[in-house]
Amino acid sequence: MNDLIQFGADILYPRRCFLCDDILEPWEKELHPACKMRLQPVGSACAACGRPVSHGQELCPSCRRRKPPYEQGKAIYLYQDEIKETMYRFKYANKREYARAFAAEAVRRYGDWIDKNAIDCIIPVPMYRKKQKARGYNQAQVFAKALSRAFERKCNRRLPVLSKGILRIVDTPALKTLTKEERYNNLKNAFQIEINMVECGKIALVVDDIFTTGATADSLARALKQAGFDKIFFLSICIGKGA
Numbered sequence: 001m002n003d004l005i006q007f008g009a010d011i012l013y014p015r016r017c018f019l020c021d022d023i024l025e026p027w028e029k030e031l032h033p034a035c036k037m038r039l040q041p042v043g044s045a046c047a048a049c050g051r052p053v054s055h056g057q058e059l060c061p062s063c064r065r066r067k068p069p070y071e072q073g074k075a076i077y078l079y080q081d082e083i084k085e086t087m088y089r090f091k092y093a094n095k096r097e098y099a100r101a102f103a104a105e106a107v108r109r110y111g112d113w114i115d116k117n118a119i120d121c122i123i124p125v126p127m128y129r130k131k132q133k134a135r136g137y138n139q140a141q142v143f144a145k146a147l148s149r150a151f152e153r154k155c156n157r158r159l160p161v162l163s164k165g166i167l168r169i170v171d172t173p174a175l176k177t178l179t180k181e182e183r184y185n186n187l188k189n190a191f192q193i194e195i196n197m198v199e200c201g202k203i204a205l206v207v208d209d210i211f212t213t214g215a216t217a218d219s220l221a222r223a224l225k226q227a228g229f230d231k232i233f234f235l236s237i238c239i240g241k242g243a
Contacts, residue, residue, distance in 0.1 A: 018086050018098040030101030040078040041109075042239060049073040049214055050234070052241050068214060070221040070232040071117075074110050075211055075239035076102065087210060087238055092135070096142045102237050103146035110235065111154045117233055120201025122148055122161045123224070125208040125216055126168040126191070138163075140208045143237060147207060159205070165195035166224075187219035193227035202230040211236040 014023045019035035031039070046053050046060035050073035053060050077083055089095040107114075124140035132138050144161045152158050170190040206220055211234075221232040 015097065016095075018090075018095070018101050019082055021086075021089065021095070030104060035082075038082060040080065040083075042075050042078055045074070047072070049217075050075045050211070050236075050239060051214075052078060052239070062214065068221070069218055069225065070206070070234050073211065073214075073217060073234035073236070074113065075236045076105055076109060077238045079210055079212075079238035079240045083238060091139045091209060094136070096137060096139075099139075099142045099146035100150075102143055103150040106147055106235060106237075107150040107154050111151060114151060114159075114205060114233075114235075115155050115157070117231070118203055119159060119205045119233060120203050121205070122159050123166055123204050123206045123220075124161065124163055125206060125220060126163065126166050128168045128171045130171065143209065144207045147235075160200070162195060162200050162204070165193065167192045167194065187215050191220050191223040193223050195227065202228075203233070204229050204231075205233045205235055207234075208236045209238065211239040 015030075016022060017024050017028070017030070017032045017035050019031055019039065022032070024030075024032065042050065042052060044053050044055045044057065045051065046063055047058050048063040049060060049068050051060040051062070079087070086098065090098045122144045124138060124144040127135070127138045127140075141161070141163055144163075148159050148161050168190055169192045170186070172186045172190060204224060206217065206224070208216065211217065217234045221234070224232055
């Protein structure tokens with residue numbers, strides 16, 4: 001039934017390639033073939049945070065200096081070239097439909113990893129309430145819901161999305177304008193966890209749109225562990241080379 005509903009929706013509202021934003025043909029899935037060739041998936045990655053590293057290198061310089069508070073991070077694409085415009089549209093121009101394509105690729109690449117780590121739930125990085133109200137949606141939450149559906153189709157196991165009771169209580173400035181040290185300082189005590197641990201399990205997958213310095217991932221992982229989670233994993237759509 002869900003497939004029929006989606007088929008009807010695709011006819012009324014044709015799907016668009018998330019890289020160029022042009023309409024896809026019925027036989028094309030998430031991308032035009034030519035656009036897919038221009039994407040840069042993450043190849044060799046840090047075993048801790050998922051940042052790009054040279055082939056044969058286990059950890060990035062940042063994780064060699066300080067182990068992150070989460071168990072492991074992954075990302076789908078390198079944050080460069082045309083996908084920067086894609087993420088801008090996803091984040092600010094209401095292109096929420098892109099989430100289905102991101103989730104499909106995430107499950108193709110990391111569905112087995114999610115299943116193997118016995119993850120109980122998905123937690124989108126929360127936005128400050130006033131910012132979310134002004135924008136109309138939280139792009140991380142949109143991705144989380146699409147990821148939950150895609151994972152259930154592949155692995156026949158439901159991962160609930162937890163967003164209520166996980167709050168961003170500090171209205172931090174745009175992190176892209178800050179230095180790495182300023183990001184960490186601004187995110188101290190930025191999150192408040194008010195959830196029933198009995199209902200959500202002990203192992204969570206935190207998801208976000210873009211991973212830059214890792215300050216957000218670190219701060220939220222610490223808050224979740226203080227609230228009672230045993231293990232935190234992290235997945236982002238994009239990650240920067242110089243993160």
